[in-house]
Amino acid sequence: MLTLIHEMQSILSKECVHDNPALVDTYAVDASFYKPKAKLVVDAHSVNEVSQILDVCTRHDIGVTFRGSGTAVSGQTCGEGVIVRLHGSAWDAIRVLDEGKQFWAGCGVIGSDVNVALAPFKQKMGADPASIASATMGGIIADNSAGMCCMVEQNSYHAIKGIRMVLADGTYLDTTDEMSCAAFRKSHAKTLEKLGAMRTKILAEPEVVARIKRKYSIKNTIGYMVNSFVDHEDPMDILLHLMVGSEGTLGFIHEVLMDTIPTPPVRATGLMFFPSLKDATDAVIELKGSCNAEAAEVMDCISLRALQDVKDAPSILKELPDGACAVLIETKAWDTDGLEKNTSEILKALGHYPALIPHAFTSEDAECERLWNVRRGLFSAIASYREPDEYVLTEDINIPVPELADGCDAFQELFDRYGYNAGIMGHAFHGNLHFSIPVKIADEEAVKRLDNFMIDLVDLITKRFDGSLKAEHGTGRAMAPFVRNEWGDFLFEIMCDIKKLFDPKGILNPGVLINEDKQAYLEGLKNPVATHPSVDMCVECGFCELACPSRKIALSPRQRITLARSIAKLRMEGDTQKADEWETIFHKYGADLCATDGLCQLRCPLGADVATMVRDYRGRNASGKVIRLADYVSHHFGGVLKTATMALNGMSLAQRIIGDKALGKMATSARSLSGNKLPQWNPAMPKGGSKAPVQTRPDANKDCVVYFPSCAVRSMGPSKGDDSEPLMDVTVKLLKRAGYQVIFPQNMSKLCCGKAMETKGLAEQADAMSAELNVALLEASQNGKFMVLCDTSPCLARMKKTLDTRMTLMDPIEFAMKNVVNRLHVTKLPRTVALHPTCTTRSMGLADMFTELASKCAEKVIVPKGINCCGFAGDKGFHNPELNAAALSGLREQIVECDEGYSVSRTCEIGLTLHGGKNYRNILYLVEEATR
Ligand SMILES: Cc1cc2nc3c(=O)[nH]c(=O)nc-3n(C[C@H](O)[C@H](O)[C@H](O)COP(=O)(O)OP(=O)(O)OC[C@H]3O[C@@H](n4cnc5c(N)ncnc54)[C@H](O)[C@@H]3O)c2cc1C
Ligand code: SF4
Ligand code: SF4
Known part of the structure; x- marks a missing residue:
């Protein structure tokens, strides 16, 4: 193994060869119900490297598995031997x-x-x-x-x-x-x-x-x-x-x-409900031959029940009788006349079959997409019904379309016989059915039951229907032992010859697709354990990974969950030493480098919440010293903020006197001497903030708005070279121009929403701070009579979760859009501006409104692609600058033509300015300028 590692390191750089068992096991996870068997994970940046990796593996007689996104469900990506991940831009053309x-x-x-x-x-x-x-x-x-x-x-x-x-x-x-x-x-x-x-x-x-x-x-x-x-x-x-x-x-x-x-440009989609699966499949068979329908997705009663609580699911799902079934039908056309013709033909054909509610189509694109999104969430929805220690067996078979109804009956009978509560769904026009079966594989009896079930299922499909054991999901490990059953000896031998011809040493993805070991599909089944209620529903599908700003330098959200599960399992089995070792890895790659921005949750079909898991972990592991410090800060917030403001002013002065380079060197040395406890200074660091503008009392003749500048805005002014006025002054100017009287909460210098504490898992201190803010804002807003504006989107998002619901709380985007631009004349400025919707802008559903607002104020607006969270994560960007750098790699090139950038969080703006090379400010600056 050591020679293998050294040889890999000689062709790839050292950091591209991963042999730590905790990381290897975690990096190799895929969406199937198999545990990874990999021994080494390597990152390839070019085809030349791939050739060399193959050469090394051939000489060492060890398997190689290539990996894309690891969403495969039949066990073909978790590999044995060496897993090759694709890194860099050589693969993206x-x-x-x-x-x-x-x-x-x-x-x-x-x-x-x-x-x-x-x-x-x-x-x-x-x-x-x-x-x-x-x-x-x-x-x-x-x-x-x-x-x-x-x-x-x-x-x-x-x-x-x-x-x-x-x-x-x-x-x-x-x-x-x-x-x-x-x-x-x-x-x-x-x-x-x-x-x-x-x-x-x-x-x-x-x-x-x-x-x-x-x-x-x-x-x-x-x-x-x-x-x-x-x-x-x-x-x-x-x-x-x-x-x-x-x-x-x-x-x-x-x-x-x-x-x-x-792709014909117009479409119509309809979710049609039938009293039974037989009615639905009969209707589909008639449609297939006669109507211009493009897709027909059948969903049985168990599937529909699983969908009841999925976002945007139609309310009728909660009232369906037993045995009910639905078919999602879509038709497309080149113009509206064609679409009209298609839908009326389909509805006419469906008229021959009983319906639970009148069949209907929608041609509104957003509505069509909503229905499809509900269907897309089905696999995960069924999966979420399982217990934390169950896994989901996903089968994907194909039978001839005319035999659909018989097939569904036969499969249902099989599930009942084995006591599996499986949902049947599928692409009915193709005869392609998917089953998602929650299976507990903890004991031998359960494995035996699964074994017998699989043998009967294989027989049913191959002997009775001469169908396909896998229609779409690949043979993988799951079906490799049954290839001979489906194809017979003659063609199976041809397949073995193909494999031998191109891979005589059998190094390419061994055990996958061709496997003579009849029991291989039962080996190494995942056996998940409960780890944290906010992520226990995770099915390791990998859909969340692309959103994660830390995935390139640490773990992805899926990997965080997988590793946490492994550690929980090791503890359950009493292997404390290994659990502790693996926890060190989790601490470094999982907890420390998570931005806790929740972006993964937005992409997760099950809503798994990694940020909460990580925050709880941080809270549990916070030292007594950290807790005492947090207590002190929460009780003396005004003084702490004043000190921070002074420190920033001091650094800003030093920056002007000795320059970026010298100050950078000094700050880096000081940070390294402090064991990385001091924050990392960077040239985009702001100077200290300004004093809050003067207090006013509500005037009965004016519209009033309570303005709560976040502690970041109060303590941080503009970056070097930006001579803008402080944000607080600009906001007040804008609000007054729009006809508002501005009210600040009492004792504002001491107030904070508690977001920074929450991020560190210090829930008690965070809650104490938001409770204090709640009292102050309720008083200032006269118990919710006046709207409250907070200039920082992540703080506003926390305030929405924690403060009294009588108050109307708005971030700059929503406030400006709904309450400012409609009161003022807006002139489009002749500028190209870059926008950065923060993670909370996205999670509050305000990203499109952000673009709309900016487009009213500037001639050209660019929202860079592939940049989700900036990774600054409150003050994390000061302590883990590598997270911010990784999250914003690729930003600079995309905004070259921009004059400046806008966002809604001061700390995010620091990182964006540093890595984007353009000055980023709060969007209220742009609105103020465009409404002069
Ligand atoms: C919720 C969910 C829904 C799904 N829905 C569908 C569906 O509707 N239809 C469907 O067909 N599948 C579906 N899948 C399965 C899976 O997503 C697809 O098979 C997908 O195409 C796999 O792509 P990937 O990049 O994740 O590949 P991976 O999982 O990374 O790899 C899949 C296989 O391809 C090989 N491979 C990857 N890259 C290369 C390469 N460059 N050269 C050679 N071999 C390579 C791997 O070794 C492995 O054998 C679903 C999966 C999930 C979790
Ligand atoms: S919260 Fe953010 S950084 Fe953490 S795992 Fe999710 S997407 Fe990644
Ligand atoms: S967190 Fe959600 S999206 Fe990510 S792997 Fe788990 S189930 Fe899939």
């Missing part, structure tokens, strides 16, 4: 060709980003997995992922036109490049010859050919795509198509060239 009819995409591109690039051409890619906003193109192609609307003839197998790939022997092949192909035909003549021989063997068996054609007329991701031999003659084309669905077992996919499909 998208190139749209021929007016959107084709595209090239790198394996690291997120599927939905391809569709964003294609949207201006009214085209999209055919593959549409529900995970498209998280899954990579590498994973989508390697799994031949499909989804709710993707017809067989639109899937990646049919759409792929070229590939750039690395074979196990390190050869790079570009099937679209003549020279590359010619060289490959020469160097791998024997390989291609053998592929040709396999083709001849298959074509010599007409029954086998007919069976392949029949089985691939429905969705199928079991085994290798042997239809490549029937559909293509040139071995090079056969190889190209075999790579689709090969799950990283034949080679590394670098980039793919794909055909796209048109």
